[in-house]
Amino acid sequence: MQAYLGIDLGSVSTNFLVLGPNSAVLAHHCLRTQGDPITAIKAGLTQLKKQLAPGVIICGAGSTGSGRHLAGVMIGADTVKNEITAHGIAAAHEIPAVQTVLEIGGQDSKIIILRQGMVTDFAMNTVCAAGTGSFLDRQAERLGLSIEHFGQLALESKNPVRIAGRCAVFAESDMIHKQQLGHSMEDISRGLCQALVRNYLNNVAKGKEILAPILFQGGVAANRGIKQAFEEALEQEVIVPKHHAVMGALGAALLAKQTVSRKKKSSFRGFEVSHWNFKVRTKHCNGCSNTCEVVKITAKGQILACWGDRCGRWSADPLVNRLNA
Amino acid sequence: MLVKIGIPRALLYYHYFPLWECFWGHLGLEVITSPPTDKSVLDRGVIAAAPETCLPVKVYYGHVLALAKAVDYLFVPRIISAQKGTYICPKFMGLPNMIKHSGYDLPPLISPTLDTNRGKKSWQRAHIQAAQGLGYNKKKALTAWRYANYRLRLYREKLQQKRTPLEFLNHDHSLPRSFTSPTILLLGHPYNLFDEFTNMNLIRQLYQYGYQIITPEMLSPVIIEREATQLPKHLFWSLGRTILGTAFHCLKNSPVVGVIHLTSFGCGPDSLVGELLERRVNKLSNLPFLLLTLDEHTGEGGLITRLEAFLDMIEWRRSS
Numbered sequence: 205m206q207a208y209l210g211i212d213l214g215s216v217s218t219n220f221l222v223l224g225p226n227s228a229v230l231a232h233h234c235l236r237t238q239g240d241p242i243t244a245i246k247a248g249l250t251q252l253k254k255q256l257a258p259g260v261i262i263c264g265a266g267s268t269g270s271g272r273h274l275a276g277v278m279i280g281a282d283t284v285k286n287e288i289t290a291h292g293i294a295a296a297h298e299i300p301a302v303q304t305v306l307e308i309g310g311q312d313s314k315i316i317i318l319r320q321g322m323v324t325d326f327a328m329n330t331v332c333a334a335g336t337g338s339f340l341d342r343q344a345e346r347l348g349l350s351i352e353h354f355g356q357l358a359l360e361s362k363n364p365v366r367i368a369g370r371c372a373v374f375a376e377s378d379m380i381h382k383q384q385l386g387h388s389m390e391d392i393s394r395g396l397c398q399a400l401v402r403n404y405l406n407n408v409a410k411g412k413e414i415l416a417p418i419l420f421q422g423g424v425a426a427n428r429g430i431k432q433a434f435e436e437a438l439e440q441e442v443i444v445p446k447h448h449a450v451m452g453a454l455g456a457a458l459l460a461k462q463t464v465s466r467k468k469k470s471s472f473r474g475f476e477v478s479h480w481n482f483k484v485r486t487k488h489c490n491g492c493s494n495t496c497e498v499v500k501i502t503a504k505g506q507i508l509a510c511w512g513d514r515c516g517r518w519s520a521d522p523l524v525n526r527l528n529a
Numbered sequence: 530m531l532v533k534i535g536i537p538r539a540l541l542y543y544h545y546f547p548l549w550e551c552f553w554g555h556l557g558l559e560v561i562t563s564p565p566t567d568k569s570v571l572d573r574g575v576i577a578a579a580p581e582t583c584l585p586v587k588v589y590y591g592h593v594l595a596l597a598k599a600v601d602y603l604f605v606p607r608i609i610s611a612q613k614g615t616y617i618c619p620k621f622m623g624l625p626n627m628i629k630h631s632g633y634d635l636p637p638l639i640s641p642t643l644d645t646n647r648g649k650k651s652w653q654r655a656h657i658q659a660a661q662g663l664g665y666n667k668k669k670a671l672t673a674w675r676y677a678n679y680r681l682r683l684y685r686e687k688l689q690q691k692r693t694p695l696e697f698l699n700h701d702h703s704l705p706r707s708f709t710s711p712t713i714l715l716l717g718h719p720y721n722l723f724d725e726f727t728n729m730n731l732i733r734q735l736y737q738y739g740y741q742i743i744t745p746e747m748l749s750p751v752i753i754e755r756e757a758t759q760l761p762k763h764l765f766w767s768l769g770r771t772i773l774g775t776a777f778h779c780l781k782n783s784p785v786v787g788v789i790h791l792t793s794f795g796c797g798p799d800s801l802v803g804e805l806l807e808r809r810v811n812k813l814s815n816l817p818f819l820l821l822t823l824d825e826h827t828g829e830g831g832l833i834t835r836l837e838a839f840l841d842m843i844e845w846r847r848s849s
């Protein structure tokens with residue numbers, strides 16, 4: 205059976221997905237990157253392999269996410285794509301008429317505007333923590349709740365408290381304050397969901413025309429409290445796709461399929477790379493006063509790729525150039 | 530030994546360096562420029578400048594410090610206006626004072642006030658007075674000014690042949706020139722567009738991705754001004770006028786495939802102009818529009834992700 209692999213390597217989580225014929229998702233897996241992307245990729249591939257039926261053959265692979273180049277080099281990806289395009293492709297694949305994608309992941313949040321199946325505008329927030337999943341995780345933890353339970357609780361609230369959500373630090377101290385005032389967990393949870401949504405709409409989605417169908421994806425989309433808060437604020441239905449947490453990986457797999465159908469053969473190295481010994485070395489280049497931190501990746505005694513140089517002195521390597529093409 | 534005058538490679542350097550180099554050079558001074566921005570220049574600037582100031586001013590500080598030990602005088606003009614009825618940016622007005630009182634050990638500053646609102650010949654007068662202040666006679670200074678003006682005109686004419694200041698100021702001829710690749714309209718202040726360190730080689734990257742660019746410097750100021758006067762409200766910031774005028778002209782007359790607005794974090798004028806610009810782009814066309822904001826913390830990753838997504842948008846549209 206022909207299948208395509210997509211990997212979304214982010215700084216917080218790394219997601220995998222295998223796409224089979226008729227767009228069936230044959231396997232998927234999410235794990236924490238925990239500052240060690242190489243281990244994450246190897247572990248993820250091992251897991252994925254276990255999930256797959258014996259006859260499945262990976263005919264193409266793609267990577268996305270902030271660590272897409274590393275992932276791409278490790279697995280020999282056929283396509284290495286930015287996470288905005290990957291998410292947009294996946295959303296349009298799920299719901300062809302989609303016009304708005306709200307995406308909140310662990311490390312960043314974005315909004316993607318599509319018209320007639322094409323991405324026409326986007327915005328991405330990587331600076332402010334208050335609009336991301338990590339922030340929500342932290343607050344749930346502070347309240348002593350699991351993230352699922354926390355979303356459920358929010359749905360039960362009748363009188364949400366207003367929590368200042370302009371920035372992570374404010375929101376956190378304000379929440380503690382409201383807790384001390386004796387508000388119920390339900391009301392605080394819901395207040396927090398509303399604060400996150402308000403913050404998202406005012407910062408990330410500022411000035412964008414949010415038209416239905418609206419898709420809500422990313423790890424945070426599992427939280428039903430947030431979904432509800434979005435629906436209240438937008439006064440429209442918000443759809444959470446089935447594979448909301450791995451949409452980036454889905455997009456990468458779809459793109460890999462496209463690329464391979466064009467170039468007819470795949471450069472995927474196979475699942476055995478999970479046994480390879482990848483080494484990443486960083487060194488400061490002394491070629492000029494920029495002293496770039498150059499990253500070099502080797503495996504099997506070969507340099508697979510270099511990056512991080514501003515001038516191309518180290519990265520002007522045929523493999524990397526092919527990946528970037 | 531020749532007297533050395535230092536010109537920081539920052540802010541309006543990208544528009545006026547040929548003028549200043551020729552003027553001081555003709556008078557017999559040795560003109561020294563700071564090296565292109567690099568990490569140490571930026572780091573020093575960030576430490577030296579007030580934290581709330583915009584990135585380009587911080588970079589300017591870095592260049593001033595890079596020159597401080599190497600020159601006898603520092604040329605830090607107080608640029609108020611280059612066109613009647615407009616102003617460059619309030620930050621430029623106070624710059625010489627801020628630098629002087631920054632607490633660093635600096636050579637004496639030469640800071641003529643350049644303000645076209647005080648009369649057409651204000652720039653000429655101020656330069657000549659500055660030269661007289663250094664002991665040169667008026668006649669010689671006037672001759673130098675005339676040469677310098679001529680040089681400036683040549684420089685601008687060359688830029689209008691679709692060339693970038695990088696070619697003339699950094700002597701960098703490695704940028705391929707193409708007349709057939711799709712064109713991206715690249716808007717922003719010259720010190721954002723042409724400082725390859727702070728903008729992470731944006732222009733080079735666009736060329737590598739197979740695009741060519743058009744910037745405000747490539748159009749005649751007459752055309753830009755004609756378009757800018759059609760703004761519903763008179764815009765005082767000349768850099769903003771230039772950006773909007775360029776956009777209007779190009780959206781109506783050139784086959785551009787996308788628009789990038791490169792701004793700096795903490796820039797007041799940019800946030801105003803940016804909104805006007807985005808609205809106009811959406812009204813006059815339905816081209817993909819990308820706002821890129823630079824600050825000292827800008828990670829290259831985020832910038833490239835946005836750029837790639839933007840270029841995908843263009844590709845998508847072109848292929849459908």
Ligand code: SF4
Nearest residue numbers: 489491492496513515
């Ligand atoms: S990689 Fe290039 S830009 Fe970076 S320090 Fe080395 S020579 Fe300089």
Ligand code: SF4
Nearest residue numbers: 583618620793796797
């Ligand atoms: S126009 Fe903006 S970027 Fe330029 S000096 Fe003024 S505030 Fe700074």
